[in-house]
Amino acid sequence: MIKFLDLQKINAQYAVELKQAAAEVVDSGWYLQGERVRLFEANLANYIGVKHAIGVANGLDALRLILKAYINMGVMQEGDEVIVPANTYIATILAITENRMKPVLVEPDINTYNLDISLIEPHITLRTRAIMVVHLYGQLCWSKKLEIIAKEYNLKIIEDNAQAIGARYSELHIGNTWKHDDIKKSGSLGDANGNSFYPGKNLGALGDSGAVTTNDDELARIVRALANYGSTKKYVNDYQGINSRLDEIQAAFLDIKLKYIDAENHRRREIAQYYVENIKHPAMVLPIANSQQPTGNSHVFHLFIIRTANRDKLQRYLTENGIQTLIHYPIPPHKQLAYKEWNGLNLPITEKIHNEVLSLPISPVLTDDEVNKIIKVLNAY
């Protein structure tokens, strides 16, 4: 059986370093808010290219703490609207409703599966305060047009960067070359950005963790306080915060894995390119090839998504042939019981995507033989 994602194999690559780091943390007697968290935050900020990285307990907390900080700063308030793609993982939406703000669901582009930026403007009202973009499946959702809209309507842009760490954006595409010093990474594009290090993400911890990345000094200070009971100084509480801290042991693991993220993303992109060039079946829609990406190395292929009309049949066929696949995601947020009030909304593109998508195995440890087998089985369908 070819596994969809072999986490054991991914972490086995770094087992010696990881075990050494774990032993050091055990022996140190210091498990929270210590040197290892500080070091990882500095290295992450440097990697992403922002002034501040604040480690938190998970990716959902990163997003909800950003909104909570804006509320504490007086930039946003309960009842304000946040524009968000209808086609996303539920966590994006939960971060908004948890702050008693209103998600305004906007349809995706059927080719990228990301928020259709051309549909944003008609959804802007006097209560709109932010656009939360999701780089779904690892593909950047960003454009000059998005920046212009945000500026014109005075909206914050928040990136849900849970799936796209390491993706690069450049607006300067001259011929076939990129002006390298203008390349920015995901997690540095928005005003404030949420990252997840859930084990299955491209940069995965060995447990839950996440981070907020930003260049905004005040926001960084408030997020840091909010994640630690609203406290800036021990037993002095300036805000009504929560407990959402990054563990020393996870920070130590992440610092090791951060060194390899570019190499791992490179392998993912290589596999994706090979899939795109070699899967040839009239019933399957493939993602956009690397070379056709509009904004540089903008897809880090957290997931490799194909679309097909009879998805469940294809999935059964692949299972019978020893290939494990998953569905990201089977039920859109507006059809969930958790959001009963939206169940009647009409979002046909989002629903079509949910009915047709299938995620093929992709990971830095998938071998060439496995990739070839998957292609062969798919082409014989």
Ligand SMILES: *Cc1c(COP(=O)(O)O)cnc(C)c1O
């Ligand atoms: C994983 C994920 C999150 C949440 O991250 P956790 O660390 O699991 O809380 C948020 N948004 C998207 C798009 C994700 O894929």
